[in-house]
Amino acid sequence: MRTRLCFLIPSVHKIFYVQRASLTMKRKASNISPRKQPSTIPKSSIGSYLSILQKEEPSSLDTERQAKENVDQNTNDMRLESQQGSETSSSTSEHSSSLVENAKVVCEEKLDECTFSSVSWQPPSRTPFRFLAEAFEVMEMTTSRLALIKILTQVFRKIVNTTPDDLLPCVYLCTNMLGPAHEGLELKAGEATVLNALSSATGNSVKVLKERLIKLGDIGDLAAECRTTQQTMFKPPSLTIQGVYQEFRTMANLAGKMSTKEREKHLQKLLVSATSQEAKYIARIVLGKLRIHIAYKTVIASLATVFAPCSKTVGKTADEMDSIVKEATATLNAVYSQLPMWDRIIPVLIQNKSTQGLEDHCRLTPGVPVGPMLAKPAKEASDVLERFQECSFVCEYKYDGMRAQIHYLPDGNVKIFSRNAEDDTPKYPDIVENIKFALSKNKAVRSFIIDSEVVAYDPETNVMKSFQELQGRARKEVKLEDIKVSVCVFAFDILFFNGESLLKWSLKERREKLIETFSPVQGKFQFTTSKVFTDWEGVDEMMDEAIQAGCEGLMIKALTGEYSSYEPSNRSQNWLKMKKDYMNSIGDSLDLVPIGAYYGRGKRSGVFGAFLLACYNSETEEFQTVCKLGTGFSDEFLSSITKFYKDGHILAEPKPYYGVSDSPTIIPDVWFDPCQVWETRCADLTLSPSHTAAKGMLSEEDKGIALRFPRFIRIREDKSVDDATTAEQIVELYSNQKSKM
DNA sequence: TCTGACTGCCC
DNA sequence: ATTCTGC
DNA sequence: GCAGAATGGGCAGTCAGA
Numbered sequence: 009m010r011t012r013l014c015f016l017i018p019s020v021h022k023i024f025y026v027q028r029a030s031l032t033m034k035r036k037a038s039n040i041s042p043r044k045q046p047s048t049i050p051k052s053s054i055g056s057y058l059s060i061l062q063k064e065e066p067s068s069l070d071t072e073r074q075a076k077e078n079v080d081q082n083t084n085d086m087r088l089e090s091q092q093g094s095e096t097s098s099s100t101s102e103h104s105s106s107l108v109e110n111a112k113v114v115c116e117e118k119l120d121e122c123t124f125s126s127v128s129w130q131p132p133s134r135t136p137f138r139f140l141a142e143a144f145e146v147m148e149m150t151t152s153r154l155a156l157i158k159i160l161t162q163v164f165r166k167i168v169n170t171t172p173d174d175l176l177p178c179v180y181l182c183t184n185m186l187g188p189a190h191e192g193l194e195l196k197a198g199e200a201t202v203l204n205a206l207s208s209a210t211g212n213s214v215k216v217l218k219e220r221l222i223k224l225g226d227i228g229d230l231a232a233e234c235r236t237t238q239q240t241m242f243k244p245p246s247l248t249i250q251g252v253y254q255e256f257r258t259m260a261n262l263a264g265k266m267s268t269k270e271r272e273k274h275l276q277k278l279l280v281s282a283t284s285q286e287a288k289y290i291a292r293i294v295l296g297k298l299r300i301h302i303a304y305k306t307v308i309a310s311l312a313t314v315f316a317p318c319s320k321t322v323g324k325t326a327d328e329m330d331s332i333v334k335e336a337t338a339t340l341n342a343v344y345s346q347l348p349m350w351d352r353i354i355p356v357l358i359q360n361k362s363t364q365g366l367e368d369h370c371r372l373t374p375g376v377p378v379g380p381m382l383a384k385p386a387k388e389a390s391d392v393l394e395r396f397q398e399c400s401f402v403c404e405y406k407y408d409g410m411r412a413q414i415h416y417l418p419d420g421n422v423k424i425f426s427r428n429a430e431d432d433t434p435k436y437p438d439i440v441e442n443i444k445f446a447l448s449k450n451k452a453v454r455s456f457i458i459d460s461e462v463v464a465y466d467p468e469t470n471v472m473k474s475f476q477e478l479q480g481r482a483r484k485e486v487k488l489e490d491i492k493v494s495v496c497v498f499a500f501d502i503l504f505f506n507g508e509s510l511l512k513w514s515l516k517e518r519r520e521k522l523i524e525t526f527s528p529v530q531g532k533f534q535f536t537t538s539k540v541f542t543d544w545e546g547v548d549e550m551m552d553e554a555i556q557a558g559c560e561g562l563m564i565k566a567l568t569g570e571y572s573s574y575e576p577s578n579r580s581q582n583w584l585k586m587k588k589d590y591m592n593s594i595g596d597s598l599d600l601v602p603i604g605a606y607y608g609r610g611k612r613s614g615v616f617g618a619f620l621l622a623c624y625n626s627e628t629e630e631f632q633t634v635c636k637l638g639t640g641f642s643d644e645f646l647s648s649i650t651k652f653y654k655d656g657h658i659l660a661e662p663k664p665y666y667g668v669s670d671s672p673t674i675i676p677d678v679w680f681d682p683c684q685v686w687e688t689r690c691a692d693l694t695l696s697p698s699h700t701a702a703k704g705m706l707s708e709e710d711k712g713i714a715l716r717f718p719r720f721i722r723i724r725e726d727k728s729v730d731d732a733t734t735a736e737q738i739v740e741l742y743s744n745q746k747s748k749m
Numbered sequence: 750t751c752t753g754a755c756t757g758c759c760c
Numbered sequence: 761a762t763t764c765t766g767c
Numbered sequence: 768g769c770a771g772a773a774t775g776g777g778c779a780g781t782c783a784g785a
Contacts, residue, residue: 151766153770196781198756268755268782297772301766305770385762410759430758475760479778483758581768611765611773618774638774639763672754691760691761694776717760717761718775 122162135167135174137247140181141286147300156302160310167249168314168358176354177253179311183304184296186260188349189429190377193260195294197271202227202291205275210234222677225613226299228292235284244281252278252290299610308344312337317362336363345379345576346372346511348429372509374415374455377425379577381459381501383563383585387592389544392564395581400567402515403550404538405559406585407498408475409463412436414443414497416456435483436462438491446526446533452506453525459501464493467531472496472558476694499526500536500563503574514572515565540567551586556748560691561587589691589717596693596741598623598715598733599685599724603631603666604676605653608646615650620676621688621718622666623701625735630667631682632700632735633674634713635690640720657681667700674698685727690715693742702735702742713738 125142129135143163147156160182167174180186186193203221207214212234221230259274275294279287292298316336318329340363343353347370356369372378386392392401411427422440424432433440439462447453464473464481473493481493502522503510510518519538528534537557541547551562564584566572571582589595600621608617618638622631641649659679668674695706696714703712724731 151771153767194757196756200755263781265782299772301771303771408760426759428758476777479759481779483779579769608773636775639761640774642764643773689762690775692776696776697778698776714776716776719762 122166124159124162129170131171133171134248134250135171135178137249137252137286138283139163139166140178140249141283141289144289144298144300145285147302151301153306156300156306157309157313160302160306161313164310164314172358174249175358176350178249179307179350179354180253181249181293182298182302182307184293184298185350186257188351188376190348190425190431192431193257195256195260196262196267197259197275197294199227199295201268201272201275202231202294205272205279206231206234206291208272209276209279222607225607225609226292227295228288228299231279231291232284232288235279235282235287247278247281247286256293297610304344305341308340309337311357312340312363315340315357315361315363317364339363339366342576343367343370345578346370346509347376348379349376372457372504372511374417374457374504375421375423377413377415377429378457378503379429380411380413380427381575381577381583382579383583384579384581385590386564386584386586387590389547392547392584392586393544395571395584396564396566399569400540400542402519402538402540402565402567403547404500404536404563404565405498405554405557406561406563406587407461407463407472407536408558408560409461409478409495409498412439412460412462412497413503414439414458414460414499416443416447416453418455432483434485435481436495437486437488438495439497441488442497442529442532446529449527454506455504456502456506456525457504458499458522458526459503460497460499461536462495462497465496465531467494470531474558494531496531497533498536499533500538501574503576511574511576513574514568515574516567516572518574536563551588555588558748561585561590587691589689595689596691597687597689597721598634598738599727599731600634600637600688601631601682601685601729601732602637602653602680603633603662603668603682604679605650606636607677611643612646615646616653616678617646619680619686620668620674621686622668622682622732623735623738624730624732625667625702627705627735628667630665630700631663631732632667632703632712633669634699634701634738635688635715635718636674637686637688637718637720639718640689653678653680657683667703669698669700671698682729685724685729685732687721687724688715688718689721690718692716693738693745702739705735705739706742713742 124146125139127136127139127142129139140163143159147159150156163178164175167178186195203214203217206212206217217230217234220233221227224230224233255274255278259271262270262274275290278290282290289298313333313336316329316333318324318332324332340353343366344350347353349370353366353370356366357363360366386395412432413425415423415425417423422433422443424436424439426432462478464475464478465471466473477493478495481495482490499522501515502518502525505521505525510521513521523535526533526535537554539546539550547562554560554562562585564586566582573582575582587595600623602619603622604620605616606618606620607613608615618636620633621635621637622633624630625632657680659681662668662679663682666679692715693713694716695708695711697711699714700712701714703710706713
């Protein structure tokens with residue numbers, strides 16, 4: 009707030025105020041310890057936090073070591089607990105009804121041992137949301153995966169044993185989901201909505217809240233803080249997990265006139281009924297950033313711990329238990345990536361009280377998206393050769409388009425899913441047609457799932473078009489006759505065929521199945537260009553050809569052997585991706601001048617989180633923006649560079665020779681003195697509606713040029729600001745790139 | 750009726 | 761998308 | 768090496784308000 013105020017005051021005072029502001033900033037930053045103290049522990053339950061708090065707030069190395077031992081000790085205790093528990097249930101494991109009863113006995117023992125919360129409830133009451141919020145609070149304070157899994161396991165176990173119907177909504181809230189991704193339910197509420205709701209719930213103006221948000225760096229912390237200062241006239245009904253989840257679904261289903269206000273009202277209602285701690289996590293769930301160091305992988309590991317099949321564990325050692333849990337985790341991982349629907353999986357888990365038999369109920373099914381296999385970046389030949397020594401590998405063109413998983417259902421329907429399991433079928437009626445055409449010669453096909461990349465394609469010239477053109481296609485309920493940008497499907501894998509999963513087949517076998525099942529149609533449905541290699545000989549040439557053809561680079565995969573199966577949802581080493589800009593020697597690298605910065609959020613609160621970068625236009629003698637930059641720097645660099653700029657290199661106003669769009673998403677929080685040059689790498693240059701580099705020097709007069717995938721490399725100490733990359737050079741790079749397409 | 754803010758989703 | 765970091 | 772959490776450009780679609 010103070011820095012903002014100083015803009016209105018003559019320059020001598022500006023310095024004074026800026027310095028004061030930076031001092032408070034510094035003091036604040038030094039207070040932030042790696043393990044953040046929770047701001048909102050309810051006094052009533054302080055005691056139950058203590059054990060974990062001590063572990064996470066060590067005051068010396070000694071206590072740190074001690075803390076580690078404590079955590080380990082606790083983890084072992086957990087194993088013993090479940091062992092004992094299962095001993096009890098093992099004797100009657102044949103009868104599921106007695107199983108349930110026994111589970112309850114076990115549960116009651118465990119209730120007392122809940123290490124993070126004293127909240128308790130009994131049906132018909134539903135699980136209090138406060139119980140989950142308290143777990144989140146503790147999870148936020150640690151980064152130890154074992155401790156995180158331990159806490160989540162306790163949460164799930166307690167819910168399963170008390171109010172099992174709440175497990176599903178609990179898992180949804182833990183993963184920021186409203187339902188299966190392919191069902192397409194969207195909350196349609198983000199930061200602005202939360203701020204508005206918070207404003208009407210607390211009486212603070214949005215402007216004040218925004219200023220406070222800059223300081224706090226987290227909207228949940230803001231919500232918690234607001235609640236603390238608000239007086240409550242009466243005690244509102246307390247929230248339940250089920251209630252919060254249902255409220256979100258209600259919000260998601262609102263549409264049309266007044267729906268924005270309506271959504272805000274629902275959110276306001278939630279925030280008013282929430283304790284400050286609950287408000288914190290409600291706000292974060294809405295934003296989709298829980299920031300408690302867990303995502304669905306940890307949820308899976310915890311569920312697997314709860315439902316690990318330990319019915320016959322009498323006399324088993326901790327190590328043996330460990331491997332049972334590991335196996336259960338692997339099972340649940342595999343099941344979820346082949347049927348990413350908690351509403352199908354969780355009822356089975358609860359019914360069976362075990363991960364056993366899960367695969368029989370939750371199978372790969374056409375019509376439900378599979379987690380797509382992902383690739384790891386490879387920077388140089390040796391990365392590839394190390395991985396694939398002694399065995400042959402395939403290189404495929406890496407097309408610059410969008411991933412599409414195409415399903416053919418036994419009823420003849422076609423479904424198309426995006427990389428993130430969204431249903432893209434309404435977007436691609438042309439692909440639905442092309443598929444049927446490519447299949448026409450093969451009447452034995454009843455069902456399949458294939459993996460492919462969709463690329464914008466000019467059917468006149470048979471030339472692939474840019475990602476940007478593909479991005480311009482309409483998305484909702486597209487009609488065949490309205491399509492303006494045609495596309496070609498480049499298929500590269502098949503995961504399912506006529507009722508059979510092919511995931512375990514080798515890539516060699518899958519490719520053969522793919523090729524025998526489809527007939528390519530030029531410009532509509534083709535196979536990716538690919539070639540088999542046994543060593544590096546010829547790979548560089550293929551890479552050049554791929555770039556020449558408008559591709560990003562190459563995908564590299566094992567053809568046969570243990571690394572050649574399809575691993576859904578895994579970014580494993582089985583697939584590598586290689587792009588020119590990964591390689592140190594090649595690729596575009598620009599020397600740019602930071603002219604402003606944005607306050608960081610989350611773990612970057614207190615330092616700058618991103619910067620506004622400019623090139624130099626010698627014609628207009630302006631610095632023109634080419635990108636914001638938010639990745640590539642170490643934590644240490646960020647804090648030192650924040651200090652550097654705040655210590656005398658901040659401007660109260662932009663220089664008159666800064667050419668910057670007036671879009672609020674571009675205008676930085678602070679302006680910089682142009683005094684450094686940063687080496688910045690990118691994948692591509694794109695036409696930009698919001699950046700100003702080379703504006704007016706292109707065929708599209710009102711557009712500038714921007715970097716695609718920009719990242720920080722290093723400070724160029726050896727360069728002065730006038731040696732920065734020029735707009736002319738950027739135009740040159742841009743037209744070089746265009747001529748390749 | 751048009752525009753800008755917001756959201757979600759591609760990369 | 762890319763990158764860094766704690767475990 | 769995994770999993771999580773920072774951050775990028777840019778588009779369509781929706782809705783509120785000019």
